Amino acid sequence: MNPIGVFDSGYGGLTILQKMRELLPGYDYVYLGDNARTPYGNRSFEIVYQFTREAVKKLFDMGCPLVVIACNTASAKALRSIQQNDLPCWDASKRVLGVIRPTAEVIGQLSKSRHVGIVATAGTITSESYVMEIRKLFPDIIVTGQACPMWVPLVENNEMDGLGADYFIKKDIDTLFAMDPKIDTLILGCTHYPLLLEKIKKYVPQGTSIIPQGEYVAQSLCDYLHRHPEIDSRLTKGGMCRYFTTENADKFGKTAKMFLGEDVLVEHLSALDKNQ
Numbered sequence: 001m002n003p004i005g006v007f008d009s010g011y012g013g014l015t016i017l018q019k020m021r022e023l024l025p026g027y028d029y030v031y032l033g034d035n036a037r038t039p040y041g042n043r044s045f046e047i048v049y050q051f052t053r054e055a056v057k058k059l060f061d062m063g064c065p066l067v068v069i070a071c072n073t074a075s076a077k078a079l080r081s082i083q084q085n086d087l088p089c090w091d092a093s094k095r096v097l098g099v100i101r102p103t104a105e106v107i108g109q110l111s112k113s114r115h116v117g118i119v120a121t122a123g124t125i126t127s128e129s130y131v132m133e134i135r136k137l138f139p140d141i142i143v144t145g146q147a148c149p150m151w152v153p154l155v156e157n158n159e160m161d162g163l164g165a166d167y168f169i170k171k172d173i174d175t176l177f178a179m180d181p182k183i184d185t186l187i188l189g190c191t192h193y194p195l196l197l198e199k200i201k202k203y204v205p206q207g208t209s210i211i212p213q214g215e216y217v218a219q220s221l222c223d224y225l226h227r228h229p230e231i232d233s234r235l236t237k238g239g240m241c242r243y244f245t246t247e248n249a250d251k252f253g254k255t256a257k258m259f260l261g262e263d264v265l266v267e268h269l270s271a272l273d274k275n276q
Contacts, residue, residue, distance in 0.1 A: 002236045003028035004221075005064030007055045010038035011156065011252075012191030013070030014259040016099060017241075019214030020068075023222055026237045030062055032269065035247035039152060040073040041121030041190075048123065052078035053086060054272035056096055065234040066095045068221065072189050072213075073121050075100045076129035095231055102220030103187060103213050104133035107141065110209055114141045115182035119172060119200075120189030122147040130189060144183065146176035148190075155192040158258065165199050173203040185209045195259065244269040 006017045010033050017031050034040075034055055040048050052074040059067045069075050075098030082096050107116055118130050125145040134143050150168040159165055177183060186208055188194060194212040201210065225232040241264075245252040249266040256264050 001028045001030075001238065001240065002063050002065055002234055003030045003240070003242075004235060005029075005056075005059030005062070005067035006031045006070050007052070007059060007067060007074070008033055008069075008071040008191065009040040009051070009074060010035050011255055011259055012152070014256055015191045015194045015212070015214050016068070016070035016217050018260055019218040020221060021241065023215075023218040024225075026239055028236045028238050029241040030059060030064060031241065031243045032059055033243075033245045033247075033252060034272070035245045035252060037246065039121070040071065040077075041123045041149070041152065043073075043123065045077045045127075048074055048077040049081050051272070053082055056082055056086075057090065058269070058272055060090060060094055065093070066097070066231055068217070069096060069098045070191060070217070072099060072191065073123040073127075074098075076124045076127035095228075097221070097224065099191070099213050099217050100129050100133055100189075102217045103189075103211065104130060104137055105220070106211070106216050107134055107185060107187070108138040110211065111141060111185040113182045113184040114138075115180055116141055116143050116185045116187065117176050117180065117183040118143060118145040118187045118189045119148050119151070119176065119193065120145065120187075121152065122149055124189050130187065142180065142182075144176060144180040145189075146172050146179070148172045148193075151196060152190065152192045155195050156255065160195055160199065165196065166202075169196060169199045170203045173200065177205060181205075183208065185211060187211045188213065242267065246270075246272065 079098040125147040131143045243266045249268040253266040
């Protein structure tokens with residue numbers, strides 16, 4: 001197999017993988033979740049870069065010519081450094097893509113008020129990666145971000161339907177729209193957040209467009225492979241998908257079912273090599 005590698009610090013990237021497989025079902029995939037060291041959201045730039053670098057290198061070693069970093073925090077804090085500093089040393093023919101740019105590219109078509117909101121982890125908000133990417137593409141758009149530190153734990157502890165979810169989601173949404181009531185488009189800047197979509201819809205102002213990333217990242221990948229046949233030709237197309245975690249495989253499988261709606265076979269991967 002020469003699969004498409006998909007990396008996330010934990011489970012959230014499964015929402016991206018699912019959309020990729022719906023749009024590009026014929027390709028082979030390998031998913032790697034670094035659950036032993038999750039969450040990445042509050043870690044420093046240096047640590048996130050180190051962890052992401054190790055994971056990308058591991059996926060390359062597993063035969064992936066192309067890796068998608070399906071994690072907003074890792075895309076914000078590590079993608080550019082890996083592309084510019086590491087790829088030329090490892091293998092300049094391989095590619096690493098993220099999830100922020102594909103999301104930013106569609107915002108200009110979706111926002112009428114030119115006021116966009118982002119909910120994400122503290123790390124993604126602090127990095128201002130969305131602000132910078134959107135500003136490069138659409139200088140007239142005003143971007144306002146709100147860190148939502150409790151949303152990922154709500155998902156991973158299967159508390160999406162509880163009163164705690166209502167409390168924290170309403171609190172963070174209210175804070176965001178108090179900062180900018182003109183927001184008409186809301187980016188879910190964390191791959192866990194689609195699982196909270198029904199709750200989020202309850203508390204955003206009527207008429208607000210909510211943007212989960214999966215379908216846009218999948219479409220961007222499809223377009224990328226069409227534009228780069230030299231990469232596409234290196235990918236095997238057997239329709240297979242393997243799942244790896246640096247934590248307990250059974251635990252990962254149970255939580256993955258919540259994201260994917262089906263049972264998956266999960267393999268344990270020993271701790272990633274820090275000396276790569």
